Amino acid sequence: MVAQNAAVCGERAVSDPPRESTQTAHARRIQADYGRWAAIYDWFARATSSVGGVRSGSISALGLSDGDTVVEFGCGPGPNLPALREAVGPSGHVVGVDITRPMLTRARALVTRRGWENVSLVHGDATAPPVREADAVLATFVTSLFPDPYAVVSGWCDLADTVVLANFVPQGNRAANAALWLFTQLNPPLFDSVRRDTLGQLDRRTGATRRALVDKLGRVETDRYVFGIVSVNAGYREQ
Numbered sequence: 504m505v506a507q508n509a510a511v512c513g514e515r516a517v518s519d520p521p522r523e524s525t526q527t528a529h530a531r532r533i534q535a536d537y538g539r540w541a542a543i544y545d546w547f548a549r550a551t552s553s554v555g556g557v558r559s560g561s562i563s564a565l566g567l568s569d570g571d572t573v574v575e576f577g578c579g580p581g582p583n584l585p586a587l588r589e590a591v592g593p594s595g596h597v598v599g600v601d602i603t604r605p606m607l608t609r610a611r612a613l614v615t616r617r618g619w620e621n622v623s624l625v626h627g628d629a630t631a632p633p634v635r636e637a638d639a640v641l642a643t644f645v646t647s648l649f650p651d652p653y654a655v656v657s658g659w660c661d662l663a664d665t666v667v668l669a670n671f672v673p674q675g676n677r678a679a680n681a682a683l684w685l686f687t688q689l690n691p692p693l694f695d696s697v698r699r700d701t702l703g704q705l706d707r708r709t710g711a712t713r714r715a716l717v718d719k720l721g722r723v724e725t726d727r728y729v730f731g732i733v734s735v736n737a738g739y740r741e742q
Contacts, residue, residue: 555729557669561643562586564667564724564737571638572596576629576659577645581610584622587641597622598637600629630655637662643669646712648695653711660719664740670709673702675731683732709734
């Protein structure tokens with residue numbers, strides 16, 4: 504469990520929000536794209552929450568215990584929040600961070616409906632985390648949006664001893680890769696796709712995040728899901 508004097512949003516783990524200077528043109532574009540997608544993404548995320556075991560596998564890899572603090576970067580409308588809250592128990596704390604206000608609006612509605620008092624939601628940029636420390640960090644299908652994912656994930660590794668990342672990768676069979684390519688073409692904002700080499704960019708960015716975990720934490724375990732096109736990389740700090 505992180506130190507009891509951790510800085511908090513409400514009670515713990517969150518520092519002051521990032522300054523406006525962190526809101527680059529790229530970040531503003533992501534905000535706009537995902538803001539337009541909020542309603543559809545909310546439905547899609549919940550409808551596919553158990554597909555392929557990605558979500559359960561990612562949360563299991565975090566190795567959370569009662570009383571832990573976990574931070575999810577790119578929490579979106581909150582599809583992971585119920586499972587994360589269950590993993591840390593009533594004495595734990597879940598912090599969801601997202602740069603897109605419409606996504607957070609939906610996540611806050613979920614938290615309010617469920618009456619969760621140990622879930623904090625923060626409007627912030629994952630590239631300049633409004634968080635000082637945590638027991639674990641989770642990000643699912645987020646790092647493909649960063650032009651320099653190595654730097655971003657390296658920063659997350661300074662916050663926690665465990666960092667788990669779920670990403671799409673073009674490393675499945677031919678049919679699965681073709682389906683992934685089509686998905687990226689139909690939904691370019693979800694992959695920060697500005698070039699034709701979408702799958703190549705996706706592969707490079709996912710590879711960079713894994714290297715960051717290796718370089719900063721030491722031990723990395725990788726599992727594949729959904730015919731090989733989803734990779735869950737879990738980094739653990741070597742003591």
